[in-house]
Amino acid sequence: MAVPMNLETLTIDGVRDAIAAKTSTATQIAQAHYDRIAAEDGKIHAYLALSNERALAQAAKIDALAAKGDPLPPLAGVPIAIKDVLTMKGSPATAGSKILEGYEPPYDCTAVARLEAAGAVLMGKLNCDEFAMGSSNENSAYGPVHNPRALDRVPGGSSGGSAAAVAAGFAVGTLGTDTGGSIRQPAAFCGVVGMLPTYSRVSRYGLIAFASSLDRIGPFTRTVRDTATMLQVTAGYDPLDATSSRHVVPDYVAATKKPVAGLTIGVPDEYFGEGLEPEIRAAVEKTIEQLKEQGCTIKRIGLPHTRYAVPTYYVVATAEASANLARFDGVRYGLRADDSTLSNMYRKTRDKGFGAEVKRRILLGTYVLSAGYYDAYYRKAQQVRMLLARDFMTAFADVDAIVTPMTPTPPFKIGEKSDDPLAMYLADIYTVAASLAGICGISVPCGQTTDKLPIGVQILGKHFGEETILQVAQAVEEGQQ
Amino acid sequence: MSENSISVTLDDVRRVAELANLDLTADEEPRMQRDLNNILGHIATLSELNTADVPPLAQVAEILGDQVKASAEALRPDEVRASLDRAVVMAEAPETDGVFFKVPKVIER
Numbered sequence: 001m002a003v004p005m006n007l008e009t010l011t012i013d014g015v016r017d018a019i020a021a022k023t024s025t026a027t028q029i030a031q032a033h034y035d036r037i038a039a040e041d042g043k044i045h046a047y048l049a050l051s052n053e054r055a056l057a058q059a060a061k062i063d064a065l066a067a068k069g070d071p072l073p074p075l076a077g078v079p080i081a082i083k084d085v086l087t088m089k090g091s092p093a094t095a096g097s098k099i100l101e102g103y104e105p106p107y108d109c110t111a112v113a114r115l116e117a118a119g120a121v122l123m124g125k126l127n128c129d130e131f132a133m134g135s136s137n138e139n140s141a142y143g144p145v146h147n148p149r150a151l152d153r154v155p156g157g158s159s160g161g162s163a164a165a166v167a168a169g170f171a172v173g174t175l176g177t178d179t180g181g182s183i184r185q186p187a188a189f190c191g192v193v194g195m196l197p198t199y200s201r202v203s204r205y206g207l208i209a210f211a212s213s214l215d216r217i218g219p220f221t222r223t224v225r226d227t228a229t230m231l232q233v234t235a236g237y238d239p240l241d242a243t244s245s246r247h248v249v250p251d252y253v254a255a256t257k258k259p260v261a262g263l264t265i266g267v268p269d270e271y272f273g274e275g276l277e278p279e280i281r282a283a284v285e286k287t288i289e290q291l292k293e294q295g296c297t298i299k300r301i302g303l304p305h306t307r308y309a310v311p312t313y314y315v316v317a318t319a320e321a322s323a324n325l326a327r328f329d330g331v332r333y334g335l336r337a338d339d340s341t342l343s344n345m346y347r348k349t350r351d352k353g354f355g356a357e358v359k360r361r362i363l364l365g366t367y368v369l370s371a372g373y374y375d376a377y378y379r380k381a382q383q384v385r386m387l388l389a390r391d392f393m394t395a396f397a398d399v400d401a402i403v404t405p406m407t408p409t410p411p412f413k414i415g416e417k418s419d420d421p422l423a424m425y426l427a428d429i430y431t432v433a434a435s436l437a438g439i440c441g442i443s444v445p446c447g448q449t450t451d452k453l454p455i456g457v458q459i460l461g462k463h464f465g466e467e468t469i470l471q472v473a474q475a476v477e478e479g480q481q
Numbered sequence: 482m483s484e485n486s487i488s489v490t491l492d493d494v495r496r497v498a499e500l501a502n503l504d505l506t507a508d509e510e511p512r513m514q515r516d517l518n519n520i521l522g523h524i525a526t527l528s529e530l531n532t533a534d535v536p537p538l539a540q541v542a543e544i545l546g547d548q549v550k551a552s553a554e555a556l557r558p559d560e561v562r563a564s565l566d567r568a569v570v571m572a573e574a575p576e577t578d579g580v581f582f583k584v585p586k587v588i589e590r
Contacts, residue, residue: 307526326502360513363497387535426523
């Protein structure tokens with residue numbers, strides 16, 4: 001490469017500018033990433049599959065555009081990788097599960113297709129917890145991902161590979177999915193930016209469903225501005241997802257350039273209670289202080305049903321999962337275990353194909369939906385979900401954005417919590433309420449612990465309030481420099 | 482749902498596993514029983530809330546005004562359109578004759 005690049009700090013604009021100025025080519029940039037993956041991913045395990053052929057064909061197209069001096073699309077030549085629960089034609093989609101081993105979907109996820117249409121070079125598929133169920137990436141059937149900032153620690157989950165790939169310099173941006181925190185928590189654990197768009201903002205077509213009323217696709221990047229660019233490209237109505245919103249897609253990048261002075265920031269007491277590590281509290285409080293110095297009004301607010309969010313989430317999400325995962329039956333694609341009768345074939349296939357956490361959630365979801373329990377669990381949880389949504393809607397009548405810690409603790413050691421599912425679920429305390437309410441959120445790095453582990457701050461916005469939270473996130477990012 | 486009434490038995494675990502078409506090993510059953518009881522014990526805290534007058538929220542589109550209109554428009558015109566190629570789809574199947582998915586015998590005689 002003519003000008004050496006630091007792949008750990010490279011941004012979308014950095015790639016486009018280098019290609020436009022002819023100091024590098026899309027092909028060289030893609031190859032430099034593949035070389036780095038080959039050299040380093042053995043110790044991180046972010047990728048499950050590489051898509052060299054598709055990537056290099058696209059890079060060649062971008063280079064031809066640049067050679068002619070044609071205008072470059074917004075993601076021209078930008079290496080982007082995709083969580084393995086999203087489909088990408090020509091590449092496997094295992095969802096981190098043995099039950100989909102060998103499956104190659106014959107179509108592209110809409111968000112993936114939109115990235116490529118905007119010039120992105122699709123590098124490959126990223127490791128994740130099986131069917132996106134987990135908070136540590138230890139539930140992948142293909143082995144855990146190691147946190148690039150501390151190799152003995154988890155990268156978070158379920159989009160652990162997506163966060164780690166950005167942190168390790170294996171891609172400039174990635175797509176993940178967030179059902180109960182699966183973008184925001186790993187972004188915090190790996191020290192990168194990760195965004196949960198409003199429910200229905202980005203089409204779910206091509207997302208292997210976990211919990212359809214909660215599942216969302218969103219970006220991981222190194223900068224807030226890059227997140228805005230990736231959201232810009234992926235957001236908007238899609239005829240292939242009837243739930244996708246026709247709400248206008250504003251200029252998200254422009255929003256990052258607006259000063260935050262005059263905004264009112266809500267700080268909910270419930271997110272600063274017992275269990276929050278002092279170093280994380282201090283970093284988030286310092287971030288809030290910086291926003292105040294930039295002209296924001298800080299307002300203490302209450303989100304009184306917060307403590308019910310985790311139990312509500314684990315009813316709603318598992319109930320939906322038990323229905324969605326019924327499709328994995330060994331008939332149309334993926335694994336089939338042999339047996340002489342159909343019902344035994346179903347059971348053996350699912351026993352062999354699903355890991356322990358997936359089975360646990362299917363059992364729990366089936367239980368809460370089963371005769372005699374539906375009203376006590378599922379209907380009850382849907383009612384509390386309404387209370388949680390109302391908490392946020394009431395708060396957003398008074399504030400423009402809400403700032404909270406992203407996680408109660410820094411990334412934990414691999415193996416530390418893997419034998420205690422309830423302890424793992426309880427760590428989702430700051431993420432699941434926003435998931436249930438359908439509002440948008442973003443995780444931004446806001447410091448480090450004394451052990452040099454990343455700390456993230458969460459900025460939450462009202463439905464379709466992405467511009468405001470990007471604006472605040474940009475201010476937080478600038479406060480770190 | 483009260484906190485003391487929650488106790489999933491091994492038989493419950495087996496019944497739910499059967500409903501979900503899951504085959505659990507003898508080792509897995511007591512483990513799943515323990516985990517379900519722990520998690521359901523935590524879920525029982527929801528019974529502290531009086532929700533008698535609260536409507537259930539199944540999907541957030543219900544609380545987003547503009548979404549209601551969108552869902553009414555969700556029906557597409559009834560036109561014949563190209564779909565995925567049969568050969569490509571069937572190539573993913575564990576067992577097929579090229580036209581149908583093949584499965585083991587369903588009816589015993």
